[in-house]
Amino acid sequence: MKPVDFELARPATIAEALALIAGSDGSAKLMAGGQTLGPMLNLRFVQPELIVDLSRIAELARVEERSDGILLGACTPHAAIEDGRVRDVTGGMMPRVASRIAYRAVRTRGTIGGSIAHADPAADWLSCLSALGARISISGPGGRRETPLVGFVKGALETGLGSDQMIDGVMIPRLGPKARWGYHKICRKTGEFAEAIGAVVIDGDACSIVAGATSGRPAVIEVPAAEVLARPPGRQDVIAMLRAAGLEGDEYEMSIHAAAVRRAIGEAIAA
C-alpha cells in the first residue's frame, strides 16, 4: 500500500513546527527518523493531511552539558549514541543499549525522541531511560517544561504529550563513578522487538529495576541498593515485586519478565 496524499513541511525552528501543528486537530503528524511513521503511513494506519519533518531543526540536534547530566536533542539518532558522537554520562549503558536496537540502518535514522513519543512498550529507550531516571523536555504553546519519563508514558503507544506539543529533548542524569548497571533483552533474533526487557541501575543507595516490553508502560521498582547487593532476588521474589508494581500476566509472561530482570540484576552485580 501507499500513503494517502499529504503536504510536507520542513520547518527550521521548534516555534515554526509548533505553529504548523497548532490547531491541526490531529490532521498533522510530526516526523523525526520516519522509522515507525513510514510503515504506519504505508499501511495507512495514519492518514495525515500534513507531515512536519523535524530533521532540519538544529535545536533538536543540540547537546547540552549540565552539572547533573546531559540533555540530548530529540532528534539525536540511536547511532550517534552508539558511536559515542554524543557524550555518555551513563558508564556505557546508553551506547550498549543503542547498539542493540534493530539494525544499523534503523539506528542511523531512528531518533531517541521519536522512540519515546511513539511509546512502543518494547522500545529499548523506554526501559533504559526509565531505569536511569531520565526527564523529557517538552515544548508547546505555553513554553518548555521537563517531566520525568516515568509517569509521562501512560501505556502502550500512549504518553502525556498534547497534540499541540512536541518532545524537544531528553535529560539524562549523570551516574556516579561507582554506579553499576545491567540490561537484558529477550528477543527471538537480533533486530526484532523484545519479548521482555530487564534494566537495572544501582547508583549510591538507590537501585532502580525496570521490566519493559510489557503490554503497557514499563514496570518500575525502586529498592535500596544494599538489599539487592546483599541478596539478589530469586525468581519468585521478582515475580512478587513485578506484580506489586502492577504488572499482570500469565505464568509464561511473568516468568519471561522475571528472567530478563534477574539477568539484568546479575549483570549489574557482576559489573
Ligand SMILES: Cc1cc2nc3c(=O)[nH]c(=O)nc-3n(C[C@H](O)[C@H](O)[C@H](O)COP(=O)(O)OP(=O)(O)OC[C@H]3O[C@@H](n4cnc5c(N)ncnc54)[C@H](O)[C@@H]3O)c2cc1C
Ligand atoms: C525494522 C525495525 C526494527 C526496530 N527494532 C527496534 C528495537 O529493537 N528496539 C527499539 O527500541 N526500537 C526499534 N525500532 C524503532 C526505531 O528504533 C525508532 O526509534 C522508532 O521507529 C521511532 O523513531 P523515529 O525517529 O524513526 O520516529 P518517527 O517514525 O519519525 O516517529 C514515530 C512517532 O513519534 C512521533 N514523533 C517523532 N518525533 C517526535 C517528537 N520530537 N515529538 C513528538 N512526537 C514525535 C511521530 O509523529 C510518530 O507518531 C525498530 C524499527 C524498525 C523499522
